[in-house]
Amino acid sequence: MVTTRRKVGILFSYSEGWIGGSYYFINLVYALKQLDDDQKPHVVIVSESEAALDIIKQTGYPYLSYIGSRFQYNFVERCINKLSRIVFKKSVIQKDFPAGTIDVLFGYYEQLFRFEKSRKIFWIPDLQDKHYPQYLGADIAASRKAQHEALAYTNSEVLFSSNDSKNDFDTFYPKSICKKYVVQFAVTLPKYSDLPFEEVAAKFGVSQPYFFSPNQFWSHKNHFTVIKAVEILKKKNIEVTVVFTGNEKTGGGAYANELKEYVSKAGLQANCLFLGFIDRKEQLVLMQNAKAIIQPSLFEGWSTVVEDSKCMNKYLILSDLKVHHEQISENVNFFSPTDPDALAVVIADLLNNEITTIPKSYEPNLLTFAKGFLNAINNN
Template identity: 30%
Template sequence: MIRVAFLINFSKEYKGGINYIKNLLYTNCITKFPDLEFYVFVPSNIEQEYIDLFSPYAKVIYTDIFKTFTIPWFLNKAFNRAFKYQLPLYMLFKKHKINVVSHSFFWGNYRSLKLINWIPDFQRLHFPELWTKEQLDNITNIDNNIVKYSDVVILSSYDALNDYKKFVPEKLRKARVLQFVSQPGSISDVNKLYPQVRKKYNLLDEFFYLPNQFWSHKNHIVVLKAINLMVKSGLNPILVTTGVMNDFRGNNQNLVIIKDYIEKNNLTKNILLLGLIPYNEVLILMRKCVAVINPSFFEGWSSTIEEAKSIGKTVVLSDIPVHHEQNPNHAFYFNPRDEKELAHILTNLWSNRDVLLIEPTEKIKEELKDELLRRTRAFSENYYKIIKSLMQNN
């Protein structure tokens, strides 16, 4: 039996990481590899919603090592700082006979453990101006440690692999591309559930949806400008946005700019900023919208697009390489710096919203379900090959 551990040792606001791990764990329910067993190590005070998220697919192990300001937490930090070796955590792994630690920002010289780490993207290489020097140094140091100590470095796209080749061409043998698949959730009756969400957020039945964090590179402003052009042309489009309303880098000027633009152009009725909402509501809004928009200047591999692909939703995407690599069937691409081009696309979609909002036929739903199953199997089988190859080289 190969025991694979995942660690929730990062901020729970990092929803992309949480959902990635959940989706990866879920895939084994489809392929059911009998020699794989998953464990998730979580802070002892973690909320029940996260237990509910992971427990169907893995054994959940509670530990004070990830609970801040506890004695085990301090001890683990002290060992790591002094010896670059997390002894308390390592002993916990030994207790549970863990063979592999995966996707967990965990590194060091641990002879009896195989380490798989994930670099989501190399945004810092393309947009260094979005980071302070200290932040750039920190993330570069993290990436260097991942490459140095990991047996395998997971990348989510071939676009990211191209960046990896520039970053550490001498370590190319460690790199593996694993294109993840997001599950859209088994929401049985969206039409019954949506009225509750509609009432909760004071929504209408027709709207575009932009479910992105409010980080500056996510480029919300081009969509706001496009909506403004549509309003000036006599249309009355609605844009619903969701996501954490701050930048993890600490510079929230982007949000100030967004709110100022909405106010100065009298768009408060056209652009709704809902902030962070429950994930099941995100999936409901995605199903009920006219189209999903992702205007980002940079992505590693967009879970938004993956979810939209799985339900056959029309997407409007910035014209960047990774969006083409994800290759959704119903996609319109635009220059992320050109609000006029975007406004033209959105105007055409808004004019045909009655057609776009028609519920998919049962045949189309079955086809989408089959295609999702195919992609999910591929995701799981590719990960399994990585694990098996790693253990065979033990």
């Protein structure tokens, strides 16, 4: 019988701009439900708004509470800290959560630095700044470099979602002294079977067969390769439909607009459908009924799209990345993400043939996720 549960603070806020990050924390709490009751930690949702707790409550996790993420500093304290950061590179006056509230705080690494006194585990999904800094901008890339160095060369705790990301970190920071964990995340999908495909298809003007590519509209997600593959096929009189979903306002919307302009000029409006950011259940219904899922990304830390597809036992067309090979080895066809001709060949082949997938149980992935995270928070 548990008398005292480990209190784990999770810094969480829901963001359509980085929906993969939001889903990560929701899926983490779902995974923790798989643990035996005496192993389940008490999860404290740390956020600026208590609405974040309401989102997490939908998981049905039994041990939840909330605390605000902002500490209050008076005018004098703010002035002292501003001066001390200039002189000493840190705040002299440091506040913390009330005693006994949180044993360890977990969250996306960029957002954790201001919690200076708490024990923290920093989540680094990937090192995109090292591979594709042009998609981030010079200021963001420089900021991430400084933050990674601050973690690498101090007695910090860092959690990676893949061995690929950890190996990246070790390559760029070979003399790092931080403690590192690799915890590959898994997903829990909301119930969507009660939502008829016909209803969703009619709403969005989708007809079968179609391929599905659900990704946020960041440049490194590489939608252009998919569109060019569709264009190649159309020139060969092979009509293919690809449905894209995701927040088209990401990064100000310029990238999504470029994609749509290309589609319009190429006369592919009937082949490339942009649905925008849609309801999660509607997205899953479209995923379930697609011919196959296309994930063309140039870079990933651990793809939520891949995990969703694995959970559904859907066939995947994946960019040939090390991390994608780490995630899945069956029910998949890999292609070079810079070769639309190669992708066109794969799409045409799957379009004209029956796709059969090898059944795989997904449940063990959830328990592995939960136990990996539990090991990290207990390892101090």
